Amino acid sequence: GAVVSQHPSWVICKSGTSVKIECRSLDFQATTMFWYRQFPKQSLMLMATSNEGSKATYEQGVEKDKFLINHASLTLSTLTVTSAHPEDSSFYICSARVPLAGELFFGEGSRLTVL
Amino acid sequence: RKEVEQDPGPFNVPEGATVAFNCTYSNSASQSFFWYRQDCRKEPKLLMSVYSSGNEDGRFTAQLNRASQYISLLIRDSKLSDSATYLCVVNLYSGNTGKLIFGQGTTLQVKP
Numbered sequence: 001g002a003v004v005s006q007h008p009s010w011v012i013c014k015s016g017t018s019v020k021i022e023c024r025s026l027d028f029q030a031t032t033m034f035w036y037r038q039f040p041k042q043s044l045m046l047m048a049t050s051n052e053g054s055k056a057t058y059e060q061g062v063e064k065d066k067f068l069i070n071h072a073s074l075t076l077s078t079l080t081v082t083s084a085h086p087e088d089s090s091f092y093i094c095s096a097r098v099p100l101a102g103e104l105f106f107g108e109g110s111r112l113t114v115l
Numbered sequence: 116r117k118e119v120e121q122d123p124g125p126f127n128v129p130e131g132a133t134v135a136f137n138c139t140y141s142n143s144a145s146q147s148f149f150w151y152r153q154d155c156r157k158e159p160k161l162l163m164s165v166y167s168s169g170n171e172d173g174r175f176t177a178q179l180n181r182a183s184q185y186i187s188l189l190i191r192d193s194k195l196s197d198s199a200t201y202l203c204v205v206n207l208y209s210g211n212t213g214k215l216i217f218g219q220g221t222t223l224q225v226k227p
Contacts, residue, residue: 034214041123044159044202044217093158104215106158 003027004096006107013084014115021079021110023050023094029074030096034104035067038091050077050094084114116141121203121218129226132193136221138186138203148179150188151202153220159202162188193225 005024013019023033031052036044048069049057056069068080081088093109121138128134140148148165163170165177165186176189186203203218 036217041219043117043119043219044215046214046216049214091156103161106160109156109158111156 003098004094004105004107006094006110008110009108010111010113012113012115015085016083018080018082019084019112021081021092021094021112023077023079023096023107025075025096028096028098030077031074033071033077033094033096035069035077035079036093036095038093038109044093047079052077081112084112086114088112089114117219118142118216119203119205119218121221123219123221125222125224127224127226128193130193130195132225133189133191134193134223135190136188136201136203136223138188138218140184140186140203140205140216142205142207143181143184145184145205145207147206148186149204149206149215150175150177150186151204151217153200153202155200159217162201190223193223195225195227198223198225 003026007022011019033050035047037047038044046059047062050069050071052071052074058064066082071077089112091109091111094107095104097104119140126134150162151159152162153159163172163177165179167179169178174191178187200220200222202220205216
């Protein structure tokens with residue numbers, strides 16, 4: 001079964017609104033989670049590393065004021081796309097590594113469409 | 116130059132065929148390597164890790180050539196269910212990090 005769960009799977013919103021995506025680790029504690037974005041026919045691109053209890057680390061070119069990340073507990077990280085615009089429409093995926101295991105598990109992904 | 120490069124395909128092959136995908140990476144300090152499979156509109160899932168000595172898992176064989184910075188995936192006796200996008204993935208760092216660099220992916224379509 002899934003070890004990392006994302007919600008919502010699909011979201012459609014109007015331009016200018018904010019959208020929150022949740023990423024939960026199931027049955028394990030994740031001090032670090034990762035947020036990726038994937039545009040059609042392109043690679044997954046790491047946006048940021050979410051650290052429990054501290055600020056997220058953003059990759060170059062990712063606006064931290066636009067993509068707010070909160071990792072308030074060991075099982076939950078949230079990504080908020082603020083003032084969304086059509087160019088933010090994408091597939092957002094979170095991931096976490098099960099402690100002592102080598103594999104990185106991904107959430108089911110959240111497909112955002114901004115009208 | 117992209118950090119991880121793959122031929123996007125698509126590769127269209129008949130059932131039972133053998134197909135090979137290649138991948139090159141630019142950072143010689145890369146530590147570990149993987150092949151992930153991604154079905155349409157789904158999250159990536161680990162197919163197999165890639166070891167320097169080469170490794171096999173059933174119909175799938177992965178090879179790594181550090182000198183040439185080249186990774187390959189061979190699929191024998193292709194099944195319809197193998198149709199997916201195959202992502203070459205490189206971990207730049209050792210240890211417990213998820214900072215993976217993904218290739219664009221190679222799309223495989225297996226036809227009956």
